[in-house]
Amino acid sequence: MKNRSLVSIDDFTKDEIIRILDLAVEFEAQPVRKLLEGKVIATLFFEPSTRTRLSFESAINRLGGKIVGFADSSTSSVTKGETLYDTIRMVNSYCDLIVMRHPFEGSARYASEIASVPVINAGDGANQHPTQTLLDLYSIRKTQGTLDNLNIFMVGDLKYGRTVHSLMMAMARWNTTFNFISPEELSMPDEFKLYLDNAGLKYYEHLDFSDIISRADIIYMTRVQKERFSDPIEYEKVKNVYVLKNSMLKNTKPNLRILHPLPRVNEIHTDVDSNPKAYYFEQALNGVFTRQAILCTLLGIN
């Protein structure tokens, strides 16, 4: 897989995903390994994303690699009007791998075609964020012991949330049953439902939480953002409907885990945090191991 990029989760086969997850298990057991000694990794954040950047930089540092780059395009030559093409051509000659976050959709695919070194997409607008998907898969497999035949509930903004779309498409390879809980205005778009229909998978749509969550293996929470609503009254009506509280977890399965890509606002009540079924902070930690595995895989280091 040397000199291969990770732009979209569909770039990797089921077997390749499993190999990355297996490698991440090794990094969890022993996170500090000097496998990237002498390597320079560029982290180009054309829009700020503190969480993702720190997770990557932590992964690179634990592997002994060096980092060049910027955290915000206001400190780069982009403000002088440099094209992405020129930036990538230039950075390409300074480093062994590029991690890139950019507000425009398709920018990572484009960069991967310009660069001769591997490119990792750390989010291109509302399009893809494959390292988030891989860490979600890692968290699911770690907590459930398997990825096969699970019942996953996705809650909140299912229309614009790229993490739920990528995760849904990735999990569709493991015979997952999906339950979608969202306000009508933010329901799962038809193209993704069509994707599940074509894959022959079952999914159910609901307008609110109810006893049905007793069947869940994973509840994947997302933020319902006010700016997504054309009518502010609609937001006021639903804003408290999609909040998970500890009392709601009473009759849920013992293996249930609650995931959230973070940052959270109020959609998971803080009284859930102490419940052993809350898993979102461990999930964030898993991101470091998963990114270590992705970096090494793309650089052909094992």
Added chain:
Amino acid sequence: MFLHVRLFFVLYWELINIAEMKEAKQLVVSAIQNGTVIDHVPARNLFKVIQILGLDHIENQITFGTNLESKKLGRKAIIKISDRFFEDDDINRIALVAPQAKLNIIRDYEVVEKKVVEVPDNITGIAKCMNPKCITNFEHVTTRFRVVSKKNVALKCHYCEKITSQENLQII
């Protein structure tokens, strides 16, 4: 008697005129000896077809007619290009704007072959991605699409992965 002769004369000329008009209707765009005739182009897309095939940059003789009556299309256009023959891959590029186009290959004033256009599996550099946040709308990137539906044309952008449908289709 004189009046009768004059009336006959007028009638005679009328008939000739009608005959000429019929002739003219059949051959609004004059015949070519060798080359390609592209028929059944929707009139509104004539210039897009010219642009896609690069006909505005070649030296060959080209004649075209537009806003001609057509039962199928309402108003159609026809293009006749002398001494020019197209590869299938080239000609299929017009399928996005002229899906019902028919080609006649002419040799020595005779139609020697007829072809229809087919929507290709991939489209490069013709259509614009409808996603305003797509990188192709900000940088000088040649657009690339996979055709996910041929009947009601739907194009999936190679870069942003969003779908551009027939209604939103814009030719660059």
